[in-house]
Amino acid sequence: MTGKxxxxxxxxxxxxxxxxxxxxAEVQGQGYIAQALGIADVLAVSYFDGLNYRAHDPEWEGRDxxxxxxxxxxxxxxxxxxxxxxxPEDEIETYGSDDSRLPMSGMASYTPGMxxxxxxxxxxxxxxxxxxLGLKRKQSGSFVYNLLSDGELDEGSTWEAAMSAASFGxxxxxxxxxxxxxxxxxxxxxxxxxEPLHEKFAAFGWHVQRVDxxxxxDLVTAFRAARACGQRKPRVIICDTxxxxxxxxxxxxxxxxxxxxxxxxxxxxxxxxxxxRAS
Amino acid sequence: xxxxxYSRPHxxxxxxxxxxxxxxxxxxxxxxxTRMAPFGTALVELAKSRPDVVGLSADLAKYTDLHVFAQxxxxxxxxxxxxxxxxxxxxxxxxxxxxxxxxxxxxxxxSRRAYDFICMAIAEENLNVKIACALPGLTTGxxxxxxxxxxxxxxxxxxxxxxxxxxxxxxxxxAVPAVAEHQGPVYMRLLRGxxxxxxxxYDYRFEIxxxxxxxxxxxxxxxxxxxxxMRALExxxxxxxxxxxxxxxxxxxxxxxxxxxxxxEAMRGGxxxxxxxxxxxxxxxxxxxxxxxxxxxxxxxFHHIGLPDAxxxxxxxxxxxxxxxISSQRMAETIRNxx
Numbered sequence: 001m002t003g004k005x006x007x008x009x010x011x012x013x014x015x016x017x018x019x020x021x022x023x024x025a026e027v028q029g030q031g032y033i034a035q036a037l038g039i040a041d042v043l044a045v046s047y048f049d050g051l052n053y054r055a056h057d058p059e060w061e062g063r064d065x066x067x068x069x070x071x072x073x074x075x076x077x078x079x080x081x082x083x084x085x086x087x088p089e090d091e092i093e094t095y096g097s098d099d100s101r102l103p104m105s106g107m108a109s110y111t112p113g114m115x116x117x118x119x120x121x122x123x124x125x126x127x128x129x130x131x132x133l134g135l136k137r138k139q140s141g142s143f144v145y146n147l148l149s150d151g152e153l154d155e156g157s158t159w160e161a162a163m164s165a166a167s168f169g170x171x172x173x174x175x176x177x178x179x180x181x182x183x184x185x186x187x188x189x190x191x192x193x194x195e196p197l198h199e200k201f202a203a204f205g206w207h208v209q210r211v212d213x214x215x216x217x218d219l220v221t222a223f224r225a226a227r228a229c230g231q232r233k234p235r236v237i238i239c240d241t242x243x244x245x246x247x248x249x250x251x252x253x254x255x256x257x258x259x260x261x262x263x264x265x266x267x268x269x270x271x272x273x274x275x276x277r278a279s
Numbered sequence: 280x281x282x283x284x285y286s287r288p289h290x291x292x293x294x295x296x297x298x299x300x301x302x303x304x305x306x307x308x309x310x311x312x313t314r315m316a317p318f319g320t321a322l323v324e325l326a327k328s329r330p331d332v333v334g335l336s337a338d339l340a341k342y343t344d345l346h347v348f349a350q351x352x353x354x355x356x357x358x359x360x361x362x363x364x365x366x367x368x369x370x371x372x373x374x375x376x377x378x379x380x381x382x383x384x385x386x387x388x389x390s391r392r393a394y395d396f397i398c399m400a401i402a403e404e405n406l407n408v409k410i411a412c413a414l415p416g417l418t419t420g421x422x423x424x425x426x427x428x429x430x431x432x433x434x435x436x437x438x439x440x441x442x443x444x445x446x447x448x449x450x451x452x453x454a455v456p457a458v459a460e461h462q463g464p465v466y467m468r469l470l471r472g473x474x475x476x477x478x479x480x481y482d483y484r485f486e487i488x489x490x491x492x493x494x495x496x497x498x499x500x501x502x503x504x505x506x507x508x509m510r511a512l513e514x515x516x517x518x519x520x521x522x523x524x525x526x527x528x529x530x531x532x533x534x535x536x537x538x539x540x541x542x543x544e545a546m547r548g549g550x551x552x553x554x555x556x557x558x559x560x561x562x563x564x565x566x567x568x569x570x571x572x573x574x575x576x577x578x579x580x581f582h583h584i585g586l587p588d589a590x591x592x593x594x595x596x597x598x599x600x601x602x603x604x605i606s607s608q609r610m611a612e613t614i615r616n617x618x
Contacts, residue, residue, distance in 0.1 A: 120398075120399045127368045129365065130369030130373040130376070133369065134376025137376070138377075157364040161365050
């Protein structure tokens with residue numbers, strides 16, 4: 001089975017991913033929910049238009065690898081893996097609990113479909129370089145996707161890997177940078193300015209696209225172009241996303257890296273998503 | 280120690296000055312038999328039967344003997360540039376795709392600079408990455424930037440990681456296929472270039488996790504690893520001339536430690552126990568052995584020869600080994616005075 005596993009629209013997939021994420025966050029009463037809401041459209045396009053995978057066989061050799069180096073986005077990826085049928089939906093209520101397969105920070109040994117252990121930011125792209133080299137050795141046509149955050153651009157290792165990927169001409173690597181401009185200590189650009197990002201990646205030798213990461217049609221075009229680009233270069237899709245996307249009162253929170261949500265607010269948030277204001 | 284860089288040293292016309300070559304890596308004595316680049320040679324040999332073997336360097340292939348492999352198998356060699364975090368991350372990625380990566384650099388850079396990548400990308404995932412590092416402990420006179428005097432302390436705390444400290448060329452040659460066979464991450468200290476050949480005289484066979492008695496003696500038991508086993512054997516010969524009979528137990532694997540053999544030997548015959556290691560006295564073989572002996576009721580005499588808890592001097596290696604008490608002569612003196 002390849003990416004397009006149903007006729008359900010990508011918008012509906014994104015709404016479902018947001019719903020799953022909200023339900024998981026509600027279990028704990030808090031979490032990295034603003035990131036999950038912001039990246040849901042990217043994940044919907046990744047899992048329902050971009051990636052090749054087999055839901056019943058997450059380690060199928062012919063799959064595209066999706067590496068989540070930002071461990072705290074696990075809630076978002078679990079939601080996508082649930083929507084993709086890789087994790088059963090009834091595990092939502094175990095999120096972050098003892099003995100759950102869905103820990104707060106994503107780890108490869110816990111969760112089917114979780115390719116690497118994230119959490120120590122800035123490692124994913126280096127691992128991706130090694131996997132791309134390995135896939136080329138095996139003459140595999142699989143792609144490696146690495147979802148990283150704008151905060152991870154602070155880590156020097158990200159740029160070691162960026163230089164290396166271009167140096168090796170890794171045309172089987174697609175990096176996705178979530179630019180939501182929010183880090184633990186506040187707005188990213190005020191922490192360590194990473195702009196101009198398009199020019200930076202281009203100067204590092206990458207094929208670069210920058211899109212609104214909450215517009216499904218633009219994401220679909222960019223993801224397809226990244227695979228098809230034909231140049232012997234690694235590809236990056238810089239996605240500008242909105243923290244808390246789809247839930248107006250969460251979008252409006254000023255400091256939303258880690259959100260505490262009042263018990264009565266969860267139903268309001270779900271209603272907002274169900275009302276279709278998500279995309 | 281505070282050094283006064285404005286105090287001019289005494290400059291005198293002396294006899295022989297130790298040259299730069301003595302600073303870099305020469306641990307072989309003048310008339311000692313040696314083998315060239317045992318690590319690189321063994322890896323080339325291994326690669327013949329293991330198509331999954333790949334080699335990675337962070338701009339130090341020539342200085343870790345990996346260049347021998349790179350020349351023999353250019354298509355299986357990855358030059359990662361001077362980027363040790365990338366080196367370890369990419370090695371993890373290659374292991375994830377089913378390859379057997381040997382990631383090489385200097386011990387200082389692996390342990391200090393790339394530690395988090397080794398921890399999270401490799402060890403936590405129990406990936407099959409073999410990390411082989413030159414210049415362990417005090418094997419260069421370049422000063423603290425290159426002297427990995429605490430690499431074992433850093434790595435011993437890492438779950439899943441097997442740690443090898445080989446003594447000589449023979450052991451390196453035997454360890455390469457052994458660590459390849461072992462499932463899981465390995466950190467292996469390397470001696471490079473012209474590496475002394477010692478263990479061929481002791482009918483030695485390297486096995487992961489096994490300590491081996493190379494020489495018996497009724498007064499003193501040396502427990503040593505790495506090049507200090509070479510020194511312990513020399514010190515034991517020296518002590519014998521003055522009537523002290525020393526045994527030498529070589530511990531080629533620091534982790535998992537062969538606690539059974541170590542305890543049996545330490546308890547046998549009431550000998551004074553001396554741990555000797557090319558490493559700071561903090562957190563290495565000495566403390567590992569002492570902990571195990573204390574927990575198991577050892578109450579005999581115990582001495583620990585290792586490097587001081589300090590940033591060490593730059594200089595010629597023979598001078599420094601004398602200064603810090605890890606030359607065979609200094610070891611023999613220390614033991615004589617202690618007994």
